[in-house]
Amino acid sequence: MTIQEIRSQFLAFFESKNHKIVESAPMVIKNDPTLMFTNAGMNQFKDYFLGHSVPADRRVCDTQKCLRVSGKHNDLEEVGVDTYHHTMFEMLGNWSFGDYFKKEAIDWAWELLTEVYKIDKSRLYVTVFEGDEEDGLEVDNEAFELWKQHVAEDRIILSNKKDNFWEMGDVGPCGPASEIHVDIRSEEERAKVDGKSLVNMDHPHVIEVWNLVFIQYQRKANGSLEKLPETHIDTGMGLERLAMVLQGKQSNYDTDLFQSLIQHIAKVAKVDYGVKEETDIALRVIADHVRAIAFSICDGQLPSNTGAGYVIRRILRRAVRYGYSVLNLNESFMADLSQVLVQEMGEAFPQLEGQKVLVEKVIREEENSFFRTLEQGIKRMDAIMDATRAEGSEVVNGEAAFELYDTFGFPVDLTLLIAKENKLTVDEKGFEACLNEQKERSRAATSVETEDWITVGGGDDVEFIGYDNLIADVKITKYRKVTQKKKTFYQLVFNKTPFYAEGGGQVGDKGYIENGDGKVAIFDTKKENNLIVHLSTELPKDVEATFKAVVNENKRNLSASNHSATHLLHHALREVLGDHVEQKGSLVNDKYLRFDFSHFSKVTDEEMEKIEALVTQQIRANIALDEKRAVAMEVAQDMGAMALFGEKYGDKVRVIKFGDSVELCGGTHVGNTGEIGLFKVTSEGAVAAGVRRIEAITNAEAENFYKEKANTVAEVAGLLKNPKNLAKSVEDLIEKNKQLTKQIEAFQKEKAALMKTEIKSKVEAMDGFNFIGTKAGLDGGSIKDILFQLKSEVENLFAVIGGEEDGKCTLSIIINDDLAKAKDLNAGQLVREASKFIQGGGGGQAAFATAGGKNPAGLDDAIALIKEKLA
Structure with a gap:
């Protein structure tokens, strides 16, 4: 059975058990502060377990793209080294939300494995929770x-x-689990050692294949457990491991999907898989990592230097580094491999096919950038090794190795390898100390302490009424205290709210709630999973009171203008640039809008003019908002609404239509396009390979922009005596300035020539050399030219010249090369000592050095000090 067939049979089996088949959620998580990536199949269903949402279907089934490279689920360093860990993997799962429980989950798991997939029952073992004294839990006898x-x-x-x-x-739903393990060892090995003794012992061929979780408790912040009102089922089975079992392989990487990737890269590298362990590890790493990178890009996460983007960049660089250091690949190879992946997985995941050009371009650019980084890092490593030997040491400093890693992005294991090849070692403990310090700083900056929710009354459902109301009477249903970056604030949940929670690129609303006891400011509104939380620095005196909730109307309206403008901009971009344009990210607030989109070249001035004109035309047309709420996804797509890759949509969606612009959107919008007022693009540039970014302003900000421009023009016109043709007058002024600059340069050269003659006349004969020590009213550049001319004209020259111009000063020293060696003189050291007199600093080489300062009065003392040292 191919992986494609195994996946299809799993979904068909649970569909026959009345489960709704749902799509995989994006791997990159947008509205959960506790997670960067989907690392388990249950992530997209957290709201159901937490009670924040009621599921439309009580039984569901899916295959979920997961990524485990950060947090406590971090398998990165094992990936490729062993044969069963992965960064990205597919988690097959079936779920029950308050419907069936342990009996059905166990019965169906056994039926699927033994009757459908026909796994030999004698090779299967199961585990059951033994209980825990600390939590007061007994053995799971029911299971x-x-x-x-x-x-x-x-x-x-x-x-x-x-x-x-x-x-x-640390807090939230939990429960006992029951794992199913399979022993895929040979008959001879099984006869020697009982498989039961190898369960959960990290044996590569006695492995967990399916985990059945029985969610029946809630973990509180104080560590205690309480029973949930409803019980749930959460199961997860790794498709890659299951394929290994069903295809009779001894490694996940021997299955059909991975072998197609491995054989491609082996051919490129001109090596064979299965011959040498070091080479095999490299091939496995690359085959695994290309999946994680490609799917992350499809889900809207581009490699970057921060957050989730940094994790993706790190995975990509790990793959490139293995190709570079083990397979001798020193040019792009991952980009082409991503297209092989599309052939293998594009049918199951159509977004991979739809985004293949973008994926290929982004990966290629990232690879080329990292190869440049490696080249720079190797040069820096050579310098570090030279410095190490110069100190008489054979151990590269741990701080230097960390600098290579942190500043240059140079992998530490490559540092270790290069050091070993040059008969040096690295202070690994010193490196680890620096790394841990950095991790502690990062942890301190992002640490969050959250107390338990305190329930006031009412349910968990929060009705959002903000599309139609900016003021409402609300009650607090629950609240909790949160400490982040040493700042304490409160999260408040209302029974209904007019406040828009950050999402879809739009920032959250601000405002206040008030009653007879006074006002409490709401400084932000966010969505944690599907729960709308209002952030406040203080807690109302009476949390059980009824409050008037008031949204900041001005900020909301300006944000709505910018959000509606992004829709018009998106439509205009597709009209002018082509249908390949797709939104790749956005930011909307009350000041400006930012819109990222797929496009593979700079937007020309002519194209930008057309785009701005189209948006302006739509604004002037004063098109009324056509809004449809709670529309079935199929109906919305029939209306022409585009679903964005990397977004998770429910069965019911909201459609926003302005003329021909039709989009799925949960944000706030103007009633008609005329309310946007003005639209002005302020910048356009590249974000990554194949992704461009436009920033623009609308409404009051655009008005201010044009006012400032008009004021500037009026001011310039006034300075030029209000000419009839302002542009021509400015051109004439620029040309005149060029001519005057040329004249000044000519005067400077003439002055320098005269000064050179004067300086040369001041040569003094000293012990075996010719000395010049004087001041000149010239800039540092002119003095440097004179000194190098004099060096070729005067034998055994030692010259120091102090320069003074516009209240600043310089000190320059030049020494004949042979003289510097014979007398052991160093211009850099001398200028550093003398620069204290001019309140400055500098340095340079043994034969030439300069310093700058802000005390021209000290030049005489500086020159005198140098002359004294020579004497």
């Missing part, structure tokens, strides 16, 4: 008894909290 109906009791293994109690995080 134990249910498993006894399918397997012999001696194949049921009691397992501890670490392996068999699943928790969403």
